[in-house]
Amino acid sequence: MQMGLVGLGKMGGNMRERLRRAGHTVIGYDTDPQLSDADSLAAMVERIDSELQVVWVMVPDTVVDPVIEELAGLLGEGDVIIDGGNSRWVHDAPRARRLAERGIEYLDCGVSGGVWGITQGYALMVGGNGTTVAKVQPIFDSLKPAGEFGFVHAGEHGAGHFAKMVHNGIEYAIMQAYAEGWELMEAAGHVTSVRETFNSWREGSVIKSWLLDLAVNALDEDEHLERLAGYAEDSGEGRWTVESALDLAVPVPAIANALFARFTSRQDEAPAIKMIAAMRNQFGGHAVRDVAAGPEHLEAEPGEEPAHPSEQ
Template identity: 40%
Template sequence: MIMAVIGLGRMGAAIGYRAVQAGYQVLGYDMNADACNHAQELGIQPYHTMSSMVGSAQVIWIMVPAGNPVDNVLQEIIPHLMPGAIVIDGGNSKFSDSIARAKMMHNKGFAYLDCGTSGGVYGKEKGFCLMVGGDLRAYQTVMPLLKAIAAPDGVAHVGPSGAGHYVKMVHNAIEYAMLDAYAQGFQLLKEGSFAQYNLDLARISDLWNHGAVIRSWILELTHTVLARDQKLEHVGGQVEQTGTGRWALEDAHGHNIPVPIIEQSIKTRDWSMATGGNYATKIVALLRNAFGGHTFIKK
């Protein structure tokens, strides 16, 4: 089975690398020449055009920004796909878009899987969590490849078309709230009743990860961030968002499901962009950089 990866950024290149390490032949395309050169160093064979590449691969993995970029890729590659090709959208597409794309691809004779992908910059070495929606038979066909890309026990078929991106959307909304909870707690430790004693936040974050109820990977990353710098005077507090959290809020409102914690975390990000944020949002910005490579503002 040959896989072609369209979009060779951090995640796309890492996904291709894991497939290469498992013995698969992986082709790759990106508009950025540096990304192609880096991918080639990882064992991925770069191509200059998508159309010349996709006809040689049974599986096409799309890793580009949500929205029009995905549609543009599909329009370009459909005429060149081999019969029976399986297309996987591994980005953060809106679930309703994925449902529509799956129907369109089915009508043209191709399977389309929507794959929520989590793992960030650590996924290259540790494997990704893959939440897959779509045709079960197509999923079973690519299961060996997906297992090679995923962390141990880190892949599952979660439902029909759209379900993979829906589950990832909810995952990201939970992530928003969890980041805020940790960050606000550490702001309270820094600026609350014991502010004059300059509590060692790095020591506390490490302590909590040894037996405390709130221990987690996010807390491990928080310790890493605070061990480098606890003042954060040279970090901007603006926290961007990809849209998945807001989509989750829209869906919750549409079904009359209260999600006040998630809703407040979205409002906090909006507030941080308008005002520059505070100590807590600085921590969130640094955590997003730590697990996902997202940029943050340096002062």
């Protein structure tokens, strides 16, 4: 097939290359001229030399609508726009209706695979009409991993991005569980090699996964993660997952706690934990740290021996 691809960052650029390796003609556009095959969206569309014009959009959620609006003015009856970014699912059905009024078909597609997708393939979760999916199925077939799995027509408009949102929420929780287990073993000292323990779980264990493989890769590069700051961003999907759970009254404590842990990571100190320490000292005389006196100094109520940090 011939198609355009807007947004050639870490994901989009690799997707362009994987599609080209599969024999498709892909004209890419990016605001970075060093990455772009065309100097404008109009020039990109003009170079799609086929009766069916398909454009895949891989841009941040904040700019999806302006990009799609410009594309809608360049495409015609029966052409297809696919939004493959991490967009909020509630926008998909209204977007599809607006495009349908102009004769343009629309699909939302959640994409997972990161920088490894170029060789391993991408997991694809698609929302929209089945007839539109069929039109562009060769594109999905080339992007997905080889084998039976990796692609799903998840439902109508919005279903693809909703499925990807939940996927990312689950990802948050799994990563948090691995991280907490790693920290616990590092702190205990009983396990002489935490890295090799993680490595041993990669085969035969019920918790083996690709994320575990990636965790071991990171530990191979920096065994105790001493070169990294304990700071983690969230890209939005975790928040949307928790918000959807609230709307539907579905409990998602593991995902919510993983999201809040990322918020905690951005604080130089954790003010809430200060309040917990203060209240424990007030009702039980539990030892508290005096920051000014240094990390080893603990203050306790008269007559109470300061507790060892491991006993608090």
